[in-house]
Amino acid sequence: MAFRDVLDIEVQAGNGGDGSMSFHRAKFLEKGGPDGGHGGRGGSIVLRAIEGVESLERLVGRRKFKAPSGAYGEGRLRQGSDGEDVVIEVPVGTTAFDSDSGRVIADLVRVGQEQVIARGGFGGRGNSTFASSTRQAPRFAELGTPGQRRRVRLELRLIADVGLVGYPNAGKSSLLAALSRANPAIADYPFTTLSPILGVVESVGGEERLTLADIPGIIEGASEGKGLGLEFLRHISRTRLLVYVLDVTRDPVSEMRQLQAELRAYDPSLLEQVACVALNKVELVDPDLAAFAEDELAEFGLPVFQISAREGQGLNELRAALFQLLPDRELWARTHALEVEPEETREEALSLTFREDAPAKPGEAPERVWEVHGGGFEERVVRFARHMDDAAEYLSGVFKRQGLYNALKKVGAREGDTVEIGNFRFEYFEEEGK
Ligand SMILES: Nc1nc2c(ncn2[C@@H]2O[C@H](COP(=O)(O)OP(=O)(O)OP(=O)(O)O)[C@@H](O)[C@H]2O)c(=O)[nH]1
Ligand SMILES: [Mg+2]
16 A cells, blocks of 8 residues: 655635625616625635545645635625635544644544635625715725635654554564455565555454554664654554564563663653553464563563464454554544644734825925834725725724724824825824814
């Protein structure tokens, strides 16, 4: 089975549709009221965890995902339809990071779990919204906002329910083959397995299934980044059950100690995972010796199973134990899922900068201009870019209510000064009676 555990993609959510600027028309009616509807929402990009795929390989052909925009609003108060979400199906255990900030934006640990990774834009409001007793015919509408666009790194970490760990040649691949229909390479030399291989194991009666990962042999020094082992250790960290595979002919107790030391050095929490020991190749030694080794292994406090992957001995007991020991997925997910880190709130603090522009005519006083940045004002203005002049009175009213005039007053704005927000300019005036 092809295996891919890291994939970079680009996602672009749909833009919000623009609100409509429209007036009611009917026979015998000269001036109808405003009836422009709202724009639809842009489609979002959603990750969904599904069962039965074990690799990101499937997505390789398609690295860019784009969701449709929301439709424009129309006259007669017709709202534009929303852009449909684009759902990207990924294996359970996929974590998504924002490639630029490195933030976790999704961590899907349960079948069917979904997470928006790029939000569609908001639809703009139609002109009907802006009508009031003093503004009966608003000749402006709001534009939709752009959909989120980002580069995303997908990483697959939870590749299986159960992970086999052990040193090269212990018989991990043989065990996988014996317990499932998978067909891994098996050979009498170390590092036969070069990338994780998955198999599906059925319970003895066939009514339950779990996935079992054969992970390449861990070598000494793996936790320090030596050799092959390290990059595979992270897969182990997300399996729910570990099976230590030991070769009974190779001093299993000291191998077990080394193995645990290796895991501990990589991530101490690995030793807290639910686990058991498969003492393999027991048909090669005297039963007393195997029993002795089993007793000795008791010091690790884990259930031990004597098996022979080659001869099939002890496999039914081990198989039953896997299903019994496997922690409940929901419960496991609750404690092991990464937290999605909140988006940085985009809104910057309000800043007011003063500048003097050259006068329009020589001899006149220079123009006093206040530049407004932050506070969400620029974003607001952009949404009326198409009908800026008509929206000016509405906008300045909104800004006044939001405290912009007070803030300007505090820093010394004078009657007649120009206020500049993006490419929207208006004159500052002090209200009477204030
Ligand atoms: N006698 C005997 N040999 C076994 C048993 N299980 C595996 N072997 C042999 O041990 C050797 C290594 O087996 P693999 O299953 O490839 O071991 P592995 O742990 O996957 O090794 P790497 O992939 O290199 O880490 C092969 O020659 C197997 O035939 C067993 O129960 N009894
Ligand atoms: Mg192998």
